Amino acid sequence: MLLSGSRLRHQKHGIRQEGKGLTHQEQQWSLGRMSSSAAASSYWRVAGMSYLKYANLCADMVRSSLKEPNRSKAKLREAVYYRASTWKDGKPEKQVITDLTVTAAEEKVKK
Amino acid sequence: MALRRGSSLSGLAKRGLGQLHSELSSTVCAAQAEATAPLNGSFSLGGVRHASQLAVKQRMRSVQNIAKITSAMKMVAASKMRVAQTQTEKSRGMLTPFLTMLGDLPAVEVEHNLVVPVSTDKGLCGGINSTVSKYARGTLATFEGEGQQNELIVMGEKGRAQLARDRSSFIKETIADTQKVRITFSQVSAIAEELMKTEYDVVRIIFNKFQSAISFKPTIATVLSPDALEKEVEAGGKLDQYETEGPDRAEMLQDLAEFQLAVTLNNAMLENNCSEQASRMSAMESSTKNAKEMLEKLTLSYNRTRQAAITTELTEIISGAAALEG
Numbered sequence: 001m002l003l004s005g006s007r008l009r010h011q012k013h014g015i016r017q018e019g020k021g022l023t024h025q026e027q028q029w030s031l032g033r034m035s036s037s038a039a040a041s042s043y044w045r046v047a048g049m050s051y052l053k054y055a056n057l058c059a060d061m062v063r064s065s066l067k068e069p070n071r072s073k074a075k076l077r078e079a080v081y082y083r084a085s086t087w088k089d090g091k092p093e094k095q096v097i098t099d100l101t102v103t104a105a106e107e108k109v110k111k
Numbered sequence: 112m113a114l115r116r117g118s119s120l121s122g123l124a125k126r127g128l129g130q131l132h133s134e135l136s137s138t139v140c141a142a143q144a145e146a147t148a149p150l151n152g153s154f155s156l157g158g159v160r161h162a163s164q165l166a167v168k169q170r171m172r173s174v175q176n177i178a179k180i181t182s183a184m185k186m187v188a189a190s191k192m193r194v195a196q197t198q199t200e201k202s203r204g205m206l207t208p209f210l211t212m213l214g215d216l217p218a219v220e221v222e223h224n225l226v227v228p229v230s231t232d233k234g235l236c237g238g239i240n241s242t243v244s245k246y247a248r249g250t251l252a253t254f255e256g257e258g259q260q261n262e263l264i265v266m267g268e269k270g271r272a273q274l275a276r277d278r279s280s281f282i283k284e285t286i287a288d289t290q291k292v293r294i295t296f297s298q299v300s301a302i303a304e305e306l307m308k309t310e311y312d313v314v315r316i317i318f319n320k321f322q323s324a325i326s327f328k329p330t331i332a333t334v335l336s337p338d339a340l341e342k343e344v345e346a347g348g349k350l351d352q353y354e355t356e357g358p359d360r361a362e363m364l365q366d367l368a369e370f371q372l373a374v375t376l377n378n379a380m381l382e383n384n385c386s387e388q389a390s391r392m393s394a395m396e397s398s399t400k401n402a403k404e405m406l407e408k409l410t411l412s413y414n415r416t417r418q419a420a421i422t423t424e425l426t427e428i429i430s431g432a433a434a435l436e437g
Contacts, residue, residue, distance in 0.1 A: 042362070050307070051366040052300040052373050059297070080301050081292040090279035098301060101292055 075102055164420070167413045171406060178402035184235070185395035192324065192388035198294075199321055199381040206378045209371050213340070214349055217333045221312035223260045226250050227376070229318040229383045230270025232287055237390035239319045239383075240269040242329045246317045247274060250331065251281060264306060266380070283309060294380050296373070303373040312339045314372060318379040319386035325393060327386035332379060334372045337365040 044054045063074040080100035085092045228247040230240045247270070251261050263281040265271045271285045286302060306314060314334040319327040335343060341364050344350045355363060 045362070050304060051369040052303055055370070056297050056300050076293070077295045078297050079292045079295050080298040081288065082286055082298060082302060083288040084284060084286045084305060086284050087279070087282040090275075090282070092285065097288075100297075100301075 078102070164413065164416055167409060167416065171409045171413060174402050174406045174409060178399050178406065181395045181402060182399045185392055185399060188388045188392040188395060192385060192392055195381065195385035195388050196321070199378075199385045202374075202378045202381045205374045209374060212349065212353070213335075213367070213371065215333055216335065216343065217315075217331060219313060219333065219335065219339065219343065221259065221335075221339055223262075223310060223312045224250075224254050225262050225264060225306065225309055225311035225314045226281075227264050227266060227306065227314055227316045227379075228270045228274065229316060229379050230265070230267030230273075231383070231387045232268045232290060233387075234269060235391060235394060236387045237394040239327060239386055239390045240267070240273060242319065242327075243270055243317050243383075244273040246329050246331065248278065250315055250317065251278060262309060262311070264309070266302075289380060290384060294377070294384060296377055299377040299380060300373045303369070303376050306372065306376075307369070312336050314375075316375060316379045318383040319390075321382045321385040321389065324389045327390065330379075330382075332375045334375050335368060337368040340364050340368045 042054075045051075049057075060078060063071065063078060066074055078100070079102065080098060083095055083097045085095040087093065226247055228243045230243050234240075247263065247265075251263070254261050261281055262283045263274065263278060264284045264286065265274055265282060266286045266289065268287045271282075271287065275282065284305065286305065289298065289302070292298075313336065316332040316334065318330055318332070320330040321327055341361060344360075344364065350364075
């Protein structure tokens with residue numbers, strides 16, 4: 001099970017706020033993150049996360065626990081930006097831009 | 112009478128010079144190839160003052176500007192390449208353990224291929240994108256011949272443009288602008304998840320492996336899907352030689368397969384980015400060289416034409432004066 005760009009953004013954003021205002025699903029994920037080492041089948045997988053999503057979330061957490069100035073330096077490595085469009089019958093369909101850069105997140109907070 | 116003779120004389124002189132000019136111009140023309148081809152016609156007509164000089168001068172200026180731009184692009188590409196090279200070399204450190212542990216299995220028997228050609232978004236970088244497209248076409252043709260299913264997910268604008276021409280029916284998705292901000296592992300993971308939305312047995316990533324500033328090897332990296340990987344391991348892969356703990360093996364293999372896809376894609380994108388900069392650097396270097404050569408030829412022809420025009424004018428004046436005296 002995979003998440004669309006906007007869900008991913010929301011999810012990352014939620015984690016950044018240190019657990020404030022998490023949805024039910026996200027709370028489940030953070031539970032999974034804590035106890036996955038002990039579990040036989042990882043909770044995060046049961047909750048529908050892929051390994052990559054889990055690993056990147058962990059990396060995000062480690063980055064946000066850094067002190068300045070290393071923190072803002074490491075934050076740059078969190079940037080996600082790409083433009084994807086699906087094709088059908090040899091023709092491109094609608095484009096989706098995934099933008100999870102720091103500035104994009106800031107703009108979203110301002111709005 | 113005298114005037115008429117004078118004019119006929121100068122006419123003769125003109126004709127003689129005209130011939131000289133056309134000879135001159137033909138030799139210069141041969142040397143310049145097509146550089147000044149549209150301009151030659153104008154100055155071989157009469158061989159005296161006309162607009163061709165202005166045209167040559169304008170052309171010289173534009174060639175000079177192009178040389179400046181290309182040399183600047185070369186500098187930019189060179190500095191970008193240095194950064195990209197360190198990144199690429201670091202990313203190989205994550206990939207090598209996978210190759211030693213799971214091996215590279217290009218000949219694995221599967222049903223469904225996902226071919227991922229990694230190309231660039233920008234042009235002016237030599238032939239690296241055509242190489243990738245060529246290899247993608249070859250891969251498609253090979254597995255099509257073996258009766259396997261194929262799908263394309265094209266990375267980069269240039270590869271999309273090239274493959275959309277004749278393989279558009281295979282294209283499932285195109286991804287671009289990955290270098291607009293920077294290539295990060297988070298980004299590559301997100302793209303890897305896009306890839307994983309497709310049902311596949313094996314992903315074949317085609318990219319240019321960076322070897323040195325002048326050599327890039329087109330490479331096909333093979334990444335198995337979790338299921339295919341499990342089958343392969345059961346059939347006697349190298350993984351059984353390792354002792355593992357933690358979750359059960361099927362789950363670990365799934366984690367590994369996902370991580371391997373992201374790591375391989377990360378490496379492929381960085382390698383291709385590095386090759387792009389290196390290729391652009393040498394392409395811009397040679398175009399700067401060509402522009403300078405062209406400028407030299409244009410300068411020579413410009414000076415010759417100017418000198419010839421002066422000579423003609425002098426001959427006209429002298430012959431006119433001589434005619435008046437006689």
